[in-house]
Amino acid sequence: MTRIYNFHGGIHPPENKRQSLGAPIRQAPVPARLILPLQQHIGKAATPLVEVGDQVLKGQKIAEPTGHISAAIHAPSSGIISYIGLQPVPHASGLESSCIVIETDGQEQWCERHPIEDYRSIDKKELLKHIRDAGIAGLGGAGFPTDIKLNLGKDHIVNTLIINAAECEPYITADDALMRERPNDILTGVEIIAHLLQPSKILIGIEDNKPNAIKALRDAIRERNLPIELVVVPTRYPSGGEKQLIQLLTGIEVPSGSIPADVGIVCQNVGTAAAIYRAVIHGKPLISRLVTLTGFALGHRQNYEALIGTPFSVLLEAAEVDRSKMFRLVMGGPMMGISIEDDRIPVIKTTNCIIAATLEEMPPAPPAQPCIRCGMCEQVCPASLLPQQLYWFAKGREFEKARHHNLFDCIECGACAYVCPSNIPLVQHYRFAKSEIRNEEAEQQKAAQARERFEARQARLVREELEKEQRRKERAEAAAKEQARKKAEADATPSDTPDPEAELKKLKSAASIARTKLKKAREALKNAEEKGLDGTEKLKETVAQLEEKATAAESAWQQATGTEQSCP
Amino acid sequence: MTIILTAILILLSLAIVFGVILGFAAVRFKVEGDPIVEQIDGLLPQTQCGQCGYPGCRPYAEAISNGDAINKCPPGGQSTIEALADLLDREVVPLDAEHGEEKPKTVAYIREDECIGCTKCIQACPVDAILGAAKQMHTVIVSECTGCDLCVEPCPVDCIDMIPVPVTPNNWKWPAPVSDPNLIWTDRGRGHLLQEGTE
Numbered sequence: 055m056t057r058i059y060n061f062h063g064g065i066h067p068p069e070n071k072r073q074s075l076g077a078p079i080r081q082a083p084v085p086a087r088l089i090l091p092l093q094q095h096i097g098k099a100a101t102p103l104v105e106v107g108d109q110v111l112k113g114q115k116i117a118e119p120t121g122h123i124s125a126a127i128h129a130p131s132s133g134i135i136s137y138i139g140l141q142p143v144p145h146a147s148g149l150e151s152s153c154i155v156i157e158t159d160g161q162e163q164w165c166e167r168h169p170i171e172d173y174r175s176i177d178k179k180e181l182l183k184h185i186r187d188a189g190i191a192g193l194g195g196a197g198f199p200t201d202i203k204l205n206l207g208k209d210h211i212v213n214t215l216i217i218n219a220a221e222c223e224p225y226i227t228a229d230d231a232l233m234r235e236r237p238n239d240i241l242t243g244v245e246i247i248a249h250l251l252q253p254s255k256i257l258i259g260i261e262d263n264k265p266n267a268i269k270a271l272r273d274a275i276r277e278r279n280l281p282i283e284l285v286v287v288p289t290r291y292p293s294g295g296e297k298q299l300i301q302l303l304t305g306i307e308v309p310s311g312s313i314p315a316d317v318g319i320v321c322q323n324v325g326t327a328a329a330i331y332r333a334v335i336h337g338k339p340l341i342s343r344l345v346t347l348t349g350f351a352l353g354h355r356q357n358y359e360a361l362i363g364t365p366f367s368v369l370l371e372a373a374e375v376d377r378s379k380m381f382r383l384v385m386g387g388p389m390m391g392i393s394i395e396d397d398r399i400p401v402i403k404t405t406n407c408i409i410a411a412t413l414e415e416m417p418p419a420p421p422a423q424p425c426i427r428c429g430m431c432e433q434v435c436p437a438s439l440l441p442q443q444l445y446w447f448a449k450g451r452e453f454e455k456a457r458h459h460n461l462f463d464c465i466e467c468g469a470c471a472y473v474c475p476s477n478i479p480l481v482q483h484y485r486f487a488k489s490e491i492r493n494e495e496a497e498q499q500k501a502a503q504a505r506e507r508f509e510a511r512q513a514r515l516v517r518e519e520l521e522k523e524q525r526r527k528e529r530a531e532a533a534a535k536e537q538a539r540k541k542a543e544a545d546a547t548p549s550d551t552p553d554p555e556a557e558l559k560k561l562k563s564a565a566s567i568a569r570t571k572l573k574k575a576r577e578a579l580k581n582a583e584e585k586g587l588d589g590t591e592k593l594k595e596t597v598a599q600l601e602e603k604a605t606a607a608e609s610a611w612q613q614a615t616g617t618e619q620s621c622p
Numbered sequence: 623m624t625i626i627l628t629a630i631l632i633l634l635s636l637a638i639v640f641g642v643i644l645g646f647a648a649v650r651f652k653v654e655g656d657p658i659v660e661q662i663d664g665l666l667p668q669t670q671c672g673q674c675g676y677p678g679c680r681p682y683a684e685a686i687s688n689g690d691a692i693n694k695c696p697p698g699g700q701s702t703i704e705a706l707a708d709l710l711d712r713e714v715v716p717l718d719a720e721h722g723e724e725k726p727k728t729v730a731y732i733r734e735d736e737c738i739g740c741t742k743c744i745q746a747c748p749v750d751a752i753l754g755a756a757k758q759m760h761t762v763i764v765s766e767c768t769g770c771d772l773c774v775e776p777c778p779v780d781c782i783d784m785i786p787v788p789v790t791p792n793n794w795k796w797p798a799p800v801s802d803p804n805l806i807w808t809d810r811g812r813g814h815l816l817q818e819g820t821e
Binding site for chain 2: 482496501502508
């Protein structure tokens with residue numbers, strides 16, 4: 055028998071669990087419209103694989119993970135994609151986010167499934183890919199993609215696998231019902247997880263307020279003779295917090311800022327284990343989950359197996375809600391849940407409970423009064439923080455100090471606000487401070503990025519200017535060189551061999567000039583002889599000279615053209 | 623007499639020893655640059671908008687370290703002034719209205735069918751967040767835009783709008799708590815009553 059350790063603080067709020075455990079799990083109706091937010095998990099939103107008008111089958115992948123930490127989304131029922139865009143989503147802000155909307159056809163026609171009968175015989179990488187493809191994210195509440203927790207790599211050695219069955223928050227009984235009715239699904243899922251992680255010890259932590267679930271699990275473990283130890287812990291909120299349960303079962307305190315894997319522990323929820331079983335053995339992706347519908351405004355308070363994407367209003371109608379009695383609608387439990395205004399929002403992978411509360415059940419919070427420094431919040435804080443100090447820092451906007459007082463170790467369980475005699479909404483103050491700090495960090499990161507880009511731009515402008523200068527210089531140099539070259543060429547031309555064509559032209563014109571001159575001289579001689587003028591002797595001489603010259607020029611030209619033609 | 627001389631000698635030798643140590647330290651541990659400028663620059667929002675009258679955040683940081691006023695940065699707003707006052711141990715003063723007023727975060731948006739592709743906004747953008755080429759349509763890289771407004775002025779066809787950054791579930795902030803009857807704080811007390819009444 056494992057020793058049970060203790061964690062600091064904790065409270066005992068009224069459980070209010072019995073109301074929803076009277077009837078077995080019921081199938082919720084298939085709604086006419088399924089609304090599937092692309093972000094149902096921690097990490098990046100999924101990327102749609104379908105377009106408006108596409109016909110999809112039940113279980114078909116309609117969005118794939120974006121990056122490492124993300125999860126796939128599958129069509130929970132067959133139908134036609136009618137819209138992809140903004141829709142109200144389950145979020146504290148009440149804002150809209152990107153969703154895929156399916157008009158169901160009521161056929162419930164499955165796509166081709168790929169079950170793995172013998173998961174032990176296939177490669178672990180293959181098995182992990184199968185789990186990733188099934189879109190499984192932690193069903194306990196945070197919605198962390200499961201395949202990442204199961205694929206820790208070489209730097210983490212897992213010695214203890216803890217299955218979280220504590221379900222400590224009041225009202226919620228989804229895990230309890232699952233354990234009562236489907237203990238074998240859970241145990242097969244645990245076996246698959248254990249096959250992947252190879253831990254030396256497997257513990258299931260469960261609170262002692264679930265005797266039927268304990269019995270069902272214990273019988274199943276005994277029957278199958280599994281090396282799993284069922285550890286029953288005393289009921290105390292929030293024993294189901296990951297770090298608190300680890301402390302209860304192992305005595306190890308996960309250090310601030312670390313994850314359980316850093317101390318060799320992996321924690322998985324029972325619902326997640328059952329989802330892994332369905333994905334591996336039956337090839338069914340995560341398309342439905344158990345949701346507790348409770349609160350005194352409902353006619354049927356029980357657990358429903360609802361398709362992911364079912365609008366709250368459909369579930370409320372199925373549970374025969376009396377809207378005149380409903381004072382407020384809460385998503386999640388009374389401690390960590392949030393009030394919602396719009397009941398058109400859909401069930402997502404992390405929706406474990408919907409409370410339709412009457413005025414008597416959850417009256418308006420009384421007005422906050424000044425802190426009297428009683429210190430009760432410190433006594434109940436399961437994370438061993440100083441809630442009162444954090445409150446002052448958050449209220450005074452001294453976020454840096456709040457951070458130094460480990461604000462980010464706060465799990466927002468609400469125990470401090472529960473015991474506060476002044477009714478101060480402490481958790482809201484912490485949430486405010488946390489989101490302010492996160493926002494500031496994001497802004498600083500953006501500023502750093504902007505600075506980097508600005509500096510890169512300045513550097514580029516300087517470089518471009520220099521390059522321009524360089525190019526200008528190069529161009530000037532090249533132009534000067536070109537000019538020098540031309541000048542040198544012009545100087546060199548006469549001394550070089552003459553242009554044969556020009557020479558030819560010259561010879562030709564010289565020959566024709568000589569011919570003309572000879573003609574003129576002959577005419578003059580003829581004229582003189584006819585008129586009997588003096589100096590005919592001289593003219594004769596000139597003509598003879600010119601004749602000689604003309605013949606020389608003619609022959610020179612003839613020779614030149616002849617050589618030209620003979621040797622081109 | 624000897625006592626006085628001894629005292630003077632001792633003090634003199636001490637002065638020489640410490641002088642040597644200090645001189646060595648000044649050389650050995652010399653700080654390159656002005657670290658306070660880095661710290662001031664780290665607090666400024668890096669929009670590079672020039673509303674302070676300096677050509678960018680770093681020049682303004684240098685000016686502040688040389689004694690300029692700390693209330694000239696409208697994008698940073700009051701929180702930046704407070705952070706600067708805290709760092710420099712100066713008085714917190716309200717934002718100087720002469721340099722503009724604190725506005726909600728915006729991002730530039732180019733109406734693309736009106737863009738004529740003149741590249742004037744590309745040259746104006748201090749963080750290279752506008753994409754485009756001559757006679758080609760331009761567009762803003764939203765994730766890199768600092769919302770500095772500098773591209774609006776040079777646009778010859780006025781096709782750039784500064785639109786406020788939309789609130790999505792990813793950048794939504796929890797509001798500071800007020801006395802709101804919708805807060806779920808606990809079901810203490812009421813639950814006890816209920817259990818007694820029903821079970």
